Amino acid sequence: MKDSLKRMKQIKKSKLPELIEQLKKDYDLIGPCKDGDLVLYRKLEKDELPFLGFKNSIKSPKELFFPQTEEILRFRGFIDRRIPEAIEEKVKKRIVIGMRPCDIQSLLIIDKLFINDDYVDSFYDKLRENTLIIGFGCSNPASSCFCTSLGGGPFIAKGSDVFMVDIGQGYLLEHVSEKGKKLIEQLPEASEDMIAMKQDIEKKASKSISSIDVEAIPEKLKTLFENPIWEEISERCLGCGVCTYLCPTCHCFDIQDEVVDNKGRRVRNWDSCMFPIFTLHGSGHQPREFRYQRMRQRIMHKFNYYRKNFGVIACSGCGRCVAQCPVNIDVREVIGSIKNIK
Amino acid sequence: MNDTEKSMKRIEKEIRKIADKLLKDKKVNLIIGFEKGTLPLRARPSFVRRPEEVEKLIWNSFCENNLAVYVPFYRRFLDQGDRIALVAKGCDVRSLVLHIQENVLKRNQITIIGIPCEGMIDRRKLAREVSQNEIMEVTEESTSIIVKGDGFEKKFKRDDVLCNDCLICTHKKPVIYDEIVDVEATEKTDFIERADIADFESKSLEDRWKFFAKETDRCIRCYACRNACPSCYCNECFVDCARPQWIGTTVDDKTDLQLFQIIRTFHMAGRCVNCGSCTRACPMEIGISLFVNKLSGDAKRLFNYETGLDIEEKPVLNKYNEEDSNEGFFEENETN
Amino acid sequence: MKNPYIPIPIKIDKVRFETDDRLIKTFDLVFPNKEDEKEFNYYPGQFAELSILGKGESPIGIASSPTEAGFLRFTVMKVGVVTKALHNLEKSALMGVRGPFGNWYPIDEMKGKNVVIIGGGFAFTTLRSLLIYMLDDKNRKAYGDITCIYGARNPGLLCYRDELEQWKKRKDVSLYQCIDWTFGSKGPIEEAAEDGWMPINMKEPGKTIIKQDVKKFTAFVPQLVSAIKPESKNAYAIVCGPPIMIKFTIPVLTELGFPPDRIYNSLEMRMKCGIGKCGRCNIGRKYVCKDGPVFSLKELESLPKEY
Numbered sequence: 001m002k003d004s005l006k007r008m009k010q011i012k013k014s015k016l017p018e019l020i021e022q023l024k025k026d027y028d029l030i031g032p033c034k035d036g037d038l039v040l041y042r043k044l045e046k047d048e049l050p051f052l053g054f055k056n057s058i059k060s061p062k063e064l065f066f067p068q069t070e071e072i073l074r075f076r077g078f079i080d081r082r083i084p085e086a087i088e089e090k091v092k093k094r095i096v097i098g099m100r101p102c103d104i105q106s107l108l109i110i111d112k113l114f115i116n117d118d119y120v121d122s123f124y125d126k127l128r129e130n131t132l133i134i135g136f137g138c139s140n141p142a143s144s145c146f147c148t149s150l151g152g153g154p155f156i157a158k159g160s161d162v163f164m165v166d167i168g169q170g171y172l173l174e175h176v177s178e179k180g181k182k183l184i185e186q187l188p189e190a191s192e193d194m195i196a197m198k199q200d201i202e203k204k205a206s207k208s209i210s211s212i213d214v215e216a217i218p219e220k221l222k223t224l225f226e227n228p229i230w231e232e233i234s235e236r237c238l239g240c241g242v243c244t245y246l247c248p249t250c251h252c253f254d255i256q257d258e259v260v261d262n263k264g265r266r267v268r269n270w271d272s273c274m275f276p277i278f279t280l281h282g283s284g285h286q287p288r289e290f291r292y293q294r295m296r297q298r299i300m301h302k303f304n305y306y307r308k309n310f311g312v313i314a315c316s317g318c319g320r321c322v323a324q325c326p327v328n329i330d331v332r333e334v335i336g337s338i339k340n341i342k
Numbered sequence: 343m344n345d346t347e348k349s350m351k352r353i354e355k356e357i358r359k360i361a362d363k364l365l366k367d368k369k370v371n372l373i374i375g376f377e378k379g380t381l382p383l384r385a386r387p388s389f390v391r392r393p394e395e396v397e398k399l400i401w402n403s404f405c406e407n408n409l410a411v412y413v414p415f416y417r418r419f420l421d422q423g424d425r426i427a428l429v430a431k432g433c434d435v436r437s438l439v440l441h442i443q444e445n446v447l448k449r450n451q452i453t454i455i456g457i458p459c460e461g462m463i464d465r466r467k468l469a470r471e472v473s474q475n476e477i478m479e480v481t482e483e484s485t486s487i488i489v490k491g492d493g494f495e496k497k498f499k500r501d502d503v504l505c506n507d508c509l510i511c512t513h514k515k516p517v518i519y520d521e522i523v524d525v526e527a528t529e530k531t532d533f534i535e536r537a538d539i540a541d542f543e544s545k546s547l548e549d550r551w552k553f554f555a556k557e558t559d560r561c562i563r564c565y566a567c568r569n570a571c572p573s574c575y576c577n578e579c580f581v582d583c584a585r586p587q588w589i590g591t592t593v594d595d596k597t598d599l600q601l602f603q604i605i606r607t608f609h610m611a612g613r614c615v616n617c618g619s620c621t622r623a624c625p626m627e628i629g630i631s632l633f634v635n636k637l638s639g640d641a642k643r644l645f646n647y648e649t650g651l652d653i654e655e656k657p658v659l660n661k662y663n664e665e666d667s668n669e670g671f672f673e674e675n676e677t678n
Numbered sequence: 679m680k681n682p683y684i685p686i687p688i689k690i691d692k693v694r695f696e697t698d699d700r701l702i703k704t705f706d707l708v709f710p711n712k713e714d715e716k717e718f719n720y721y722p723g724q725f726a727e728l729s730i731l732g733k734g735e736s737p738i739g740i741a742s743s744p745t746e747a748g749f750l751r752f753t754v755m756k757v758g759v760v761t762k763a764l765h766n767l768e769k770s771a772l773m774g775v776r777g778p779f780g781n782w783y784p785i786d787e788m789k790g791k792n793v794v795i796i797g798g799g800f801a802f803t804t805l806r807s808l809l810i811y812m813l814d815d816k817n818r819k820a821y822g823d824i825t826c827i828y829g830a831r832n833p834g835l836l837c838y839r840d841e842l843e844q845w846k847k848r849k850d851v852s853l854y855q856c857i858d859w860t861f862g863s864k865g866p867i868e869e870a871a872e873d874g875w876m877p878i879n880m881k882e883p884g885k886t887i888i889k890q891d892v893k894k895f896t897a898f899v900p901q902l903v904s905a906i907k908p909e910s911k912n913a914y915a916i917v918c919g920p921p922i923m924i925k926f927t928i929p930v931l932t933e934l935g936f937p938p939d940r941i942y943n944s945l946e947m948r949m950k951c952g953i954g955k956c957g958r959c960n961i962g963r964k965y966v967c968k969d970g971p972v973f974s975l976k977e978l979e980s981l982p983k984e985y
Binding site: 035036037038040053054055058059067068069140142143144235236238239240241242245246254256258267269270271272275276277291322323324326327328330332333 | 379380381382384386387389407411415466469470473474476478492560562563564565566568569570582584590591592593594595619622623625626627
């Protein structure tokens with residue numbers, strides 16, 4: 001208890017703007033902002049505060065580390081004489097404030113793909129290295145959330161540098177990493193009462209989250225490739241890309257060249273395995289022609305293949321796909337159906 | 343239970359009765375309707391193949407999807423002799439008429455279970471009113487909606503939270519049907535233009551562009567709008583064509599986004615039935631139906647045409663009449 | 679840390695048409711920067727992403743062997759945007775390369791064993807790399823008997839014809855070639871499709887009597903394999919070709935006694951990044967660009983039938 005007291009700082013709500021402006025001095029501060037009815041993560045301008053009265057942003061903050069369009073290189077000249085000009089812009093030091101535990105856990109999940117012993121994705125790596133994360137606990141999870149079933153939780157601080165919790169009159173801030181410690185060093189310590197309040201809120205929040213049983217799913221999926229359940233599950237699917245584009249662990253991309261006159265660039269753009277042309281061969285051969293095949297690929301990849309390759313299920317239970325699917329396909333229901341197959 | 347809820351329940355019972363009979367008489371192999379969703383307030387498309395399953399069909403003011411969107415998926419089965427029945431609101435039926443006009447569907451391949459509709463509730467309008475709280479329950483009354491959540495309860499006038507497209511709908515009753523649920527729907531007779539469309543049309547060209555650019559700025563190319571729209575059924579959409587590649591998927595430069603939105607809007611000219619599925623499906627809440635419906639308004643104004651009313655009609659851009667309006671064509675003395 | 683997405687500059691040194699239909703060209707590429715050449719260490723079976731800035735990239739198997747110093751050889755069919763642009767480039771044009779990617783043929787595992795190389799059409803390209811590697815003076819003694827069976831639709835579509843002539847003369851490799859006979863309404867016919875290309879027993883290829891010095895046949899590749907009956911004991915089979923050829927060759931090899939862990943394939947797949955990150959080329963849990971493209975039949979059988 002004494003140890004956690006030392007790590008736990010507190011700040012009154014009225015004092016938060018001061019801390020925000022202090023952080024902005026040395027870092028670009030990125031936080032949730034209201035844009036009409038939507039909440040999106042973007043850089044906070046001078047005197048702008050993060051909007052913390054939200055459940056979760058519409059797009060996941062994965063785009064801060066893996067942008068939807070990212071320049072790989074630029075070039076100019078005639079086609080038989082072009083050399084790549086690497087993009088030399090320095091990556092600025094940044095802090096992302098107000099990131100939910102599910103989105104933080106998602107970064108840890110896709111870290112394993114982008115940064116490993118085979119190849120390191122330099123773009124992603126640089127952004128990860130230069131970003132500190134102030135996580136934000138979920139006091140009021142949504143009905144579409146299910147993070148607790150995937151090793152997460154509304155107040156899990158793992159992966160953040162500082163973790164923040166709203167306890168009503170103020171915020172509790174806990175340093176999780178050494179870098180995070182420096183950010184909140186000068187703040188007053190939290191009292192035992194405050195910590196008890198946090199624990200109460202945590203308990204209530206965790207209880208309210210829907211749960212699914214994924215324990216035996218990866219093993220079970222191994223046997224289900226030819227099962228007719230995929231056609232059942234995908235009959236409603238429209239084949240759009242909402243689930244993949246809002247998902248914080250989806251990572252598929254396309255590489256394209258763009259040229260105007262004699263100048264151009266190579267970019268990588270998000271792509272979706274739910275689109276029919278994703279696997280279309282140049283020869284015309286199309287391995288995943290039907291929606292059920294692409295749905296099967298998506299579920300297999302997240303709950304089976306990724307686990308086999310990297311040891312974790314590629315889902316953090318953020319619930320965006322559940323909330324935004326135009327026809328209400330619910331991955332929790334899909335997992336339940338798979339569990340119930342004899 | 344109040345009167346409106348009783349009426350919803352009655353419609354629900356009717357739908358189940360009709361579905362049950364159609365399946366038992368083997369008139370159809372598949373019924374596409376609505377069932378309860380997994381989140382509060384959601385209804386979602388349902389696929390029923392056996393009489394025992396008809397009990398899951400429901401009806402309420404959240405049965406928002408245009409189920410005609412599934413027709414192109416079943417083309418192969420329909421051509422092989424399978425038969426489908428579809429629960430269809432006024433706008434959904436117009437989509438089916440469009441499909442018949444465009445030869446996606448033959449009239450005898452579909453059994454239309456028509457539902458005169460008093461409009462669908464816009465879940466986003468409701469959410470806006472309760473800021474970041476979540477609505478867990480809703481009660482429908484004849485002119486109002488009551489929502490309940492964790493520690494709050496609020497009442498709204500129905501018209502204040504109806505979908506924009508539903509507010510100006512002039513075809514609540516299905517224009518064709520095989521079965522119809524016998525319920526009244528107060529039809530508006532005059533073609534009304536949406537306030538936001540009128541506002542857009544009052545802008546100068548430059549301001550129109552600024553508005554369009556700002557609205558589509560946040561598009562993420564998820565294609566929810568396209569895939570939710572029953573009129574968008576091309577085997578190869580222009581965005582997917584690789585040889586030649588018309589547009590890319592870049593979003594930092596807005597050219598690709600704007601081209602996608604513009605071209606798709608114009609592909610919809612005279613083919614939109616006002617169902618609002620596009621705007622509803624868009625996760626970024628872009629007002630897509632505003633732009634498409636502006637063109638619907640133009641079709642009405644220039645050619646006195648409304649989409650999907652008569653299966654014998656041809657789509658507006660497929661026919662020509664010497665008396666057609668020449669608006670937009672250069673006159674001899676124009677100095678543009 | 680090197681950025682794996684940036685192509686390394688490389689220059690076209692030689693270009694020639696490889697096949698008579700002029701759809702396939704062979705490019706010899708040279709690194710302008712000697713450091714890059716030193717770092718590009720590859721093995722037979724690997725591929726590289728050939729990059730043309732402004733057009734895109736194309737994953738192409740490396741046709742040269744690491745024993746051939748000073749250049750990289752690629753044999754490319756004109757199929758899409760990038761390969762079309764590549765075909766339009768001439769000597770001294772500057773382009774880019776990323777790689778080497780993927781795994782390679784089991785050259786270590788095959789030491790001390792006999793090797794049967796079976797190729798069809800222009801898929802022979804990485805098999806050339808393997809053959810030259812094994813035939814190299816430094817390596818030849820490490821391997822047992824080498825048999826090579828290579829077929830195409832007609833003589834003009836065979837690749838590396840000048841080298842095929844040379845290999846025919848060697849004593850340390852048995853080279854058999856074949857060309858297709860297009861079956862007319864009369865069904866399988868035992869006739870030479872062209873002078874010098876002997877017919878085989880079409881109805882029962884396994885019963886064909888192969889005369890001593892006859893090395894060129896009229897047959898489909900799977901049938902020629904049946905006719906030659908390569909010994910499976912202590913041997914590996916490497917098969918590369920169009921899907922239909924592979925489909926009919928595998929059962930022949932299985933019947934001859936080759937077990938699934940000694941039959942190898944090189945798969946083709948739509949790829950983009952080449953390094954297992956973009957998610958496009960997976961079959962089950964394996965990425966063809968990273969865990970392949972070389973797979974044993976045993977491995978393939980454990981993957982979902984999604985190909």
